[in-house]
Amino acid sequence: MDLVGKHIVLGLTGGIACYKAAEFCRALIKEGATVQVVMTEAAAQFITPVTMQALSNRPVYASQWDAREPNNMAHINLSREADAIVIAPCSADFVAKLLHGRADDLLSLMCLARPLESVPLLVAPAMNREMWAHPATQRNMAQLHADGATVFDVGSGEQACGETGDGRMLEPAELLHDVVAFFQAKVLAGKRVLISAGPTFEPMDPVRGVTNLSSGKMGFALARAAREAGADVTLVAGPVGLPSPRGVHRVDVISAQDMFEACQSQVSHADIFIACAAVADWRVDVPTQQKIKKDASGATPSFQFVENPDILASIAQSERAQSGALYCVGFAAESNDLLAHATAKRLRKNVPLLVGNLGPATFGKDDNALLLVDAQGSKEIPRQSKRALSRLLVAEIANRITQPRSF
Numbered sequence: 001m002d003l004v005g006k007h008i009v010l011g012l013t014g015g016i017a018c019y020k021a022a023e024f025c026r027a028l029i030k031e032g033a034t035v036q037v038v039m040t041e042a043a044a045q046f047i048t049p050v051t052m053q054a055l056s057n058r059p060v061y062a063s064q065w066d067a068r069e070p071n072n073m074a075h076i077n078l079s080r081e082a083d084a085i086v087i088a089p090c091s092a093d094f095v096a097k098l099l100h101g102r103a104d105d106l107l108s109l110m111c112l113a114r115p116l117e118s119v120p121l122l123v124a125p126a127m128n129r130e131m132w133a134h135p136a137t138q139r140n141m142a143q144l145h146a147d148g149a150t151v152f153d154v155g156s157g158e159q160a161c162g163e164t165g166d167g168r169m170l171e172p173a174e175l176l177h178d179v180v181a182f183f184q185a186k187v188l189a190g191k192r193v194l195i196s197a198g199p200t201f202e203p204m205d206p207v208r209g210v211t212n213l214s215s216g217k218m219g220f221a222l223a224r225a226a227r228e229a230g231a232d233v234t235l236v237a238g239p240v241g242l243p244s245p246r247g248v249h250r251v252d253v254i255s256a257q258d259m260f261e262a263c264q265s266q267v268s269h270a271d272i273f274i275a276c277a278a279v280a281d282w283r284v285d286v287p288t289q290q291k292i293k294k295d296a297s298g299a300t301p302s303f304q305f306v307e308n309p310d311i312l313a314s315i316a317q318s319e320r321a322q323s324g325a326l327y328c329v330g331f332a333a334e335s336n337d338l339l340a341h342a343t344a345k346r347l348r349k350n351v352p353l354l355v356g357n358l359g360p361a362t363f364g365k366d367d368n369a370l371l372l373v374d375a376q377g378s379k380e381i382p383r384q385s386k387r388a389l390s391r392l393l394v395a396e397i398a399n400r401i402t403q404p405r406s407f
């Protein structure tokens with residue numbers, strides 16, 4: 001639950017995307033937030049306050065003259081309680097109002113009255129593609145951003161009006177992701193991070209191969225956490241069925257050799273390389289062109305294996321890594337003696353930070369425990385979700401690249 005303790009004022013303005021706001025409200029609450037809904041008159045044409053009250057478990061506010069507040073100042077009271085005001089959907093008209101500081105209904109009044117320093121304004125635009133593309137809207141969006149609001153992307157695709165293009169409101173799950181990301185500390189702002197994740201698959205013939213049990217979950221969680229921390233993230237992923245973390249550039253690969261080439265070509269832009277992938281140590285030297293058939297003789301095939309390139313070791317010895325321009329982090333999946341193996345592996349791979357974990361206790365799981373080993377010593381991060389672990393690991397890495405000291 002990423003939003004425990006957060007109080008969100010969810011503002012709805014007039015647009016068909018109001019139907020998505022219902023789901024979004026529910027998603028915020030499931031994540032632990034409390035939600036106070038404020039609707040404009042136009043929003044109430046699309047979805048009823050009854051629906052939003054039932055979902056948020058709080059009476060909805062819609063009027064600046066709402067007498068339920070003892071001081072009759074809902075715009076002050078509601079905005080002072082909020083950790084953020086999220087306008088979703090935010091219509092073109094409402095953007096224009098925000099821009100001009102107009103305050104002729106409760107929601108716009110509340111946005112204008114919010115304490116700028118402590119109550120951020122997050123805006124999820126939703127409109128027809130022509131309205132979105134109009135220079136007035138684009139000008140307003142740029143100014144809204146300059147005024148300190150966080151403007152979420154718009155989606156692209158079929159619109160309720162029957163046209164196709166940019167301007168749809170993001171889906172509730174995407175909005176939730178962006179709100180959660182908003183609250184994360186931007187400890188990697190401006191940094192470029194390359195992450196390898198998942199297993200590799202080494203073909204034996206066109207239909208078979210050698211792989212391992214890595215699910216990619218840890219590497220994908222790290223990519224998400226690095227992105228949430230403000231980094232520009234490239235994820236080189238072996239064959240896994242996981243969805244791409246939002247805002248992350250993903251390069252799919254199959255074999256260790258593919259992964260080696262993809263990492264080599266991406267790493268020249270990176271400030272940090274995290275080798276989280278479980279790369280196969282060996283590959284079949286010459287996979288057969290055709291499927292190997294079983295025959296009546298019972299003869300078993302034999303294969304000649306050759307060693308795969310060590311991606312981490314080769315990147316760690318590059319000039320950029322050696323000069324400190326690239327910070328390399330390795331992983332070690334062990335079955336026993338974690339500290340001894342991780343310590344030895346850090347030295348062998350020549351990386352400043354090595355993250356040890358127990359293979360059987362992490363492969364395929366949603367949680368894990370880590371042992372961080374660097375030149376100064378070691379530190380355990382106890383078992384918790386891979387998402388939470390990733391945020392802690394990202395903070396540890398950020399700490400080390402800004403001040404090269406650790407535990």
Ligand code: C5P
Nearest residue numbers: 275276277279309310311312330331332
């Ligand atoms: O040597 P071992 O496979 O145990 O090392 C694990 C670490 O090295 C991980 O960070 C893994 O991603 C990386 N590695 C690599 N290329 C290989 C083998 C391992 O990048 N061929």
